[in-house]
Amino acid sequence: xxxxxxxxxxxxxxxxxxxxxxxxxxxxxxxxxxxxxxxxxxxxxxxxxxxxxxxxxxxxxxxxxxxxxxxxxxxxxxxxxxxxxxxxxxxxxxxxxxxxxxxxxxxxxxxx
Amino acid sequence: xxxxxxxxxxxxxxxxxxxxxxxxxxxxxxxxxxxxxxxxxxxxxxxxxxxxxxxxxxxxxxxxxxxxxxxxxxxxxxxxxxxxxxxxxxxxxxxxxxxxxxxxxxxxxxxxxxx
Numbered sequence: 001x002x003x004x005x006x007x008x009x010x011x012x013x014x015x016x017x018x019x020x021x022x023x024x025x026x027x028x029x030x031x032x033x034x035x036x037x038x039x040x041x042x043x044x045x046x047x048x049x050x051x052x053x054x055x056x057x058x059x060x061x062x063x064x065x066x067x068x069x070x071x072x073x074x075x076x077x078x079x080x081x082x083x084x085x086x087x088x089x090x091x092x093x094x095x096x097x098x099x100x101x102x103x104x105x106x107x108x109x110x111x112x
Numbered sequence: 113x114x115x116x117x118x119x120x121x122x123x124x125x126x127x128x129x130x131x132x133x134x135x136x137x138x139x140x141x142x143x144x145x146x147x148x149x150x151x152x153x154x155x156x157x158x159x160x161x162x163x164x165x166x167x168x169x170x171x172x173x174x175x176x177x178x179x180x181x182x183x184x185x186x187x188x189x190x191x192x193x194x195x196x197x198x199x200x201x202x203x204x205x206x207x208x209x210x211x212x213x214x215x216x217x218x219x220x221x222x223x224x225x226x227x
Contacts, residue, residue, distance in 0.1 A: 031214050042118070042205050043156075043218040088155065092214060100146075100207075100216060102155045 002026040006089050006103035012110055018076040020106045027071065029091035032065060033100070034074045037086045046074070046087075047058030076108075084110045115219055116208050118219035125196055127227055128210045132223045136205030137211035141186035146216060147179070150203040162189045196226040 004024045012018045020111070030051050035043040049056045049063045049072070056063045062075040076083055086105040093099040115138040135145055143164050148156040160181050162168040167183035178200075179190040182202050191209075193200050203223050207216040 033215070035218070040221075040223070042116075042220040043207075045215065045217060047213060099158060099161065104155045 001099050004103040015075045018079045020074045021048045022072040024091040031092045033090040080112045114217040116217050116219040122223045124225045131193045135189045137187045137208040144209045144213040145189040146207045148205045198226045203224045
């Protein structure tokens, strides 16, 4: 079946950049998303990229998409302690219903 | 914009009882809502897709008689966990999609604990 994979853990120093990587298998995915989940909370949509784009920047967030390699990354510039959370990559499933296929989530820990 | 609420945020119930969870899109009309389940430190598992005015589409392995979904209006979907058992304890999250977009907006989740 379709799959989305992410590294499980990332630790960065406050002020550094964080890069969270994701790979997906469905080459027909039209949209790819990054969601943020803080402890005990739902998912907050951070950003998304359409499959015909290579890059999207939104303030401190930069999304890079390599469609050939089916690789997606999220870069957070000037990482702050408030960025500590779990980040989920998700791709739309081309098989119908606009389903989202989620990765396992990357836990980002920001330390002083 | 695109705010989704869930109620209740937390519920504790006895084994054998039924629990209803509401998902509302507050400032938009959602033709499609999704129900997910999340186990501790795990990713989200899609349970079912709910389209307004029609029967929900359940994912493989999800019991439709146990997890009843109703999507009676463009702003409200409900998930009823019938005859709940301890193994149903989980974090249930809904999402809603605008009719003209693919993006899903998520609710804050409902933590269910069955004793």
